[in-house]
Amino acid sequence: MECVRKVCDDLYWVGGNDHRLALFENIHPIPRGVSYNSYLLLDEKTVLFDTVDWSIGRQFLENVAAVLKGRDLDYLIINHMEPDHAASIEEILLRYPNVTVISTEKGFLLMRQFGFDVEKMEEVKEGDTRCFGTHTITFVEAPMVHWPEAMVSFDITNGVLFSADAFGSFGALDGKLFNDEVNFDRDWIDDARRYYTNIVGKYGAHVQALLKKAATIDIKMICPLHGPVWRNDLGYILDKYQHWSTYEPEEKGVLIAYASMYGNTENAAHVLATKLVEKGMHNVALYDVSNTHVSQLISETFKYSHLVLASVTYNLGIYPVMHNFLMDMKALNVQKRVVGIIENGSWAPKSGSLMKECLDEMKQMSILNEELSFVSSMNDANRNEMDALVDGILDSMKDA
Ligand SMILES: Cc1cc2nc3c(=O)[nH]c(=O)nc-3n(C[C@H](O)[C@H](O)[C@H](O)COP(=O)(O)O)c2cc1C
Incomplete structure (x- = not known):
């Protein structure tokens, strides 16, 4: 019929x-x-x-x-x-x-x-x-x-x-x-x-x-x-x-995308989200790149003004799923975002500098100076860097 x-x-x-x-x-x-x-x-x-x-x-x-x-x-x-x-x-x-x-x-x-x-x-x-x-x-x-x-x-x-x-x-x-x-x-x-x-x-x-x-x-x-x-x-x-x-963001907010195998980078992503919300930035979205389809990550990237990429180092490279997300961002012309970097590795952390290289190939991506690099798991020594990253994100929002 x-x-x-x-x-x-x-x-x-x-x-x-x-x-x-x-x-x-x-x-x-x-x-x-x-x-x-x-x-x-x-x-x-x-x-x-x-x-x-x-x-x-x-x-x-x-x-x-x-x-x-x-x-x-x-x-x-x-x-x-x-x-x-x-x-x-x-x-x-x-x-x-x-x-x-x-x-x-x-x-x-x-x-x-x-x-x-x-x-x-x-x-x-x-x-x-x-x-x-x-x-x-x-x-x-x-x-x-x-x-x-x-x-x-x-x-x-x-x-x-x-x-x-x-x-x-x-x-x-x-x-x-x-x-x-x-x-x-x-x-x-x-x-x-x-x-x-x-x-x-x-x-x-x-x-x-x-x-x-x-x-x-x-x-x-x-x-x-x-x-x-x-x-x-x-x-x-x-x-x-x-x-x-x-490529202008719809909303002032933070998309945190993390790549983690054993939960330690994931922990850093959660700590960051918690501190941002505690300091009044409630518009925070958190995704595990391994169980979120890249089309969803791309969509959220277009929505929010800020993006934090948190990745383990994997065979001296960026974790492959995170790398795929970055390649897709570039292919789809993503631009004009403020980006924070969190890097983890257990013997030769490299994912941070490699992610920045990918971001440098995109247009008008502003990478925050306050970066968080840690080995294996977060500890007291990383508190200051984490707090600086949180403040860096919030300060950059004041300018926007
Ligand atoms: C297959 C594999 C390759 C890895 N390659 C590196 C590496 O090249 N450099 C490094 O510093 N850590 C390397 N690691 C360690 C990871 O970065 C490790 O999972 C991380 O430090 C702990 O974070 P997570 O709990 O978030 O996974 C590797 C781990 C695995 C399982």
């Missing part, structure tokens, strides 16, 4: 939810599932905006047919060619052979590369418009948000923005569709941040370019390809995107 939602006059959500996929892009855990959103406009012409992942293909095709109610599909607009949205193009072409596909030059290139044989195609570029009856759509190029071919489509008639991967989130919708049908700030923001930072986080400058274009149009509703549709409080999510895409 069809499972659809009306978005607004003439527009229907015809996507679906996947609760079976464990790893998005085969790398990021999605315990709350994910939605693949596709939208169908019924005007004088019928227009489908993007398709869905093949995992929910059957539900999607049933939804499209139910909303069309016997009408033919005239147009398919492809904003983004990543297979989690584009995998069902071929099936749409087979079922609706009269359909004309609208996309960018690079979009069509990718269609050919993925093996889709499109006969009727219309290439569009920045600023082009198409009228489908009552609704006129304009196309805005959005390269690297998050693939090079990406564009967003804006319905000039009613202010609906089809934003592709921008403003998307992990998490299945499960009957809900709109941001005001969920408690976004309580239940969704962590997944939205984890989605943005790990999927699009590297391309902050490109997201900034898109946000600047978005500021010139009167957006009433945002229809992303994953997660809830935004129909009010747009300022909330735009503000988050402003922070994330400029």
Whole structure:
């Protein structure tokens, strides 16, 4: 049976939810599932905006047919060619052979590369418009948000923005569709941040370019390809995107990420957290890198102003899981953070200097002078260094 939602006059959500996929892009855990959103406009012409992942293909095709109610599909607009949205193009072409596909030059290139044989195609570029009856759509190029071919489509008639991967989130919708049908700030923001930072986080400058274009149009509703549709409080999510895409922290607070095999570095991390809270800094988050997925660590790094990395030395190097976190930070362009270092080793501690080398390769990372280096386990001799680190963190917050 069809499972659809009306978005607004003439527009229907015809996507679906996947609760079976464990790893998005085969790398990021999605315990709350994910939605693949596709939208169908019924005007004088019928227009489908993007398709869905093949995992929910059957539900999607049933939804499209139910909303069309016997009408033919005239147009398919492809904003983004990543297979989690584009995998069902071929099936749409087979079922609706009269359909004309609208996309960018690079979009069509990718269609050919993925093996889709499109006969009727219309290439569009920045600023082009198409009228489908009552609704006129304009196309805005959005390269690297998050693939090079990406564009967003804006319905000039009613202010609906089809934003592709921008403003998307992990998490299945499960009957809900709109941001005001969920408690976004309580239940969704962590997944939205984890989605943005790990999927699009590297391309902050490109997201900034898109946000600047978005500021010139009167957006009433945002229809992303994953997660809830935004129909009010747009300022909330735009503000988050402003922070994330400029790598500015959302909150004054300390993320402590530690790597420890036998609990002694972990102890130092806990002592640090306790002292910070005792001194009034309550916004502290503590993670063991070995049992926290790196996508979560990245997400939290984008959130907090301060980061403390506490690592054992391992075969003269950084503990591998911590090293992986640092490599991911660099790959995703993390920058503008104040960083504290805690190093441990039992015969030749080196993790501190090596972590600093990694941080030096990132932009605008300010490493605190107050470092804590200890051998094997913390003892009385380390109290002063620990207290200095705590004060260094708190002092640097006064300047921020
Ligand atoms: C496989 C292995 C390799 C290690 N390599 C080093 C090393 O190269 N240099 C060093 O000073 N300590 C080394 N250590 C000691 C660790 O850094 C040790 O676990 C630490 O001092 C104690 O902290 P923890 O309780 O947080 O694990 C190594 C330990 C293990 C198990």
